[in-house]
């Protein structure tokens with residue numbers, strides 16, 4: 001009798017244990033190993049005791065981001081029919097926008113892992129959204145501003161192109177430059193799909209020549225447009241030490257090859273020459289492959305071979321999605337750590353249902369991400385005061401007559417105390433710059 005009672009007690013405790021359904025909305029045709037990466041992340045969280053009997057999760061994977069905004073319908077169905085109470089993704093900007101607004105309305109947490117659009121930083125709209133993606137537009141704008149101030153340049157021109165994507169980017173850059181006291185003296189607007197020759201014939205480079213020496217580029221298609229633009233600049237005799245061409249490496253989703261690598265990875269010296277004297281701002285590991293090895297080791301130490309994952313290690317597919325996989329892993333981690341912290345604080349095992357409260361615990365949190373073991377700087381995930389990733393960037397200088405890209409400085413975020421990002425509208429951090437190269441910059 002007594003044994004039976006204990007048995008029933010145990011059974012009922014088991015039934016009461018919280019099992020949260022977490023949805024991942026990916027993208028049709030992208031990152032086909034997402035489920036495995038999420039599983040790996042979940043196993044790690046169980047090992048560490050972040051997940052446990054009192055807080056279990058079930059991951060439901062669905063696809064979105066195709067041609068008809070299906071992710072929005074999927075999101076609504078997952079919440080209402082399947083009982084999902086947290087989201088990771090959607091992958092793309094358009095669907096994250098819709099699902100994150102619904103999540104605000106439902107008051108459940110949502111973590112973006114790829115979408116880079118600036119609008120998501122507005123937490124008066126997206127009240128329960130956190131993002132672990134690097135290279136968001138606003139953080140690259142902050143990095144460009146910090147670099148410009150660091151070198152004492154206060155007047156800049158912006159080169160951009162027509163179209164909505166570039167428009168949003170430039171808006172973000174102008175806003176940040178204004179806040180940081182950087183004067184935009186000129187803005188030139190190229191056609192969206194133009195080429196070097198047309199740029200040279202447009203007379204717009206002469207406008208730049210007459211007004212500025214520091215030029216910040218923000219195009220819709222960074223790699224392709226920058227190639228054309230820098231070729232035009234070079235052929236016009238303006239690529240020399242009198243100018244600084246600042247190229248924040250704005251990318252939409254996947255990791256691009258360096259512009260001087262062709263589609264098959266072949267090195268193109270003639271293209272590289274056009275980038276001499278330019279500054280690229282990117283993720284601190286952006287121009288090397290330091291992320292690849294620790295990622296592979298991590299998978300292998302957990303019993304996955306990279307063959308299992310059907311990704312040839314150095315093939316372009318893997319290269320392209322490496323940020324996606326790392327961010328996906330880290331997104332689930334961020335969610336689980338925040339729910340655990342909320343449960344710890346409130347003592348309420350249903351606190352995962354309070355999206356705003358969970359979101360609050362995603363602010364200012366730091367944790368080792370997927371690739372942090374190998375001492376890779378960008379492996380540590382640091383969230384800012386509005387639960388956006390506080391990124392570690394670097395500026396890379398392309399020396400003339402050299403094969404290598406030289407890292408000239410690193411920009412590391414330092415969180416400010418006594419700052420409330422929900423009031424200031426920014427992440428409450430400053431970028432601290434460490435010089436790695438003593439090249440003297442005498443442009444003014």
Ligand SMILES: *[C@@H]1O[C@H](CO)[C@@H](O)[C@H](O)[C@H]1NC(C)=O
Pocket residue numbers: 337338340341344
């Ligand atoms: C929650 O509390 C446990 C036990 O005190 C602690 O070990 C753990 O680090 C806490 N977790 C978080 C995410 O705050």
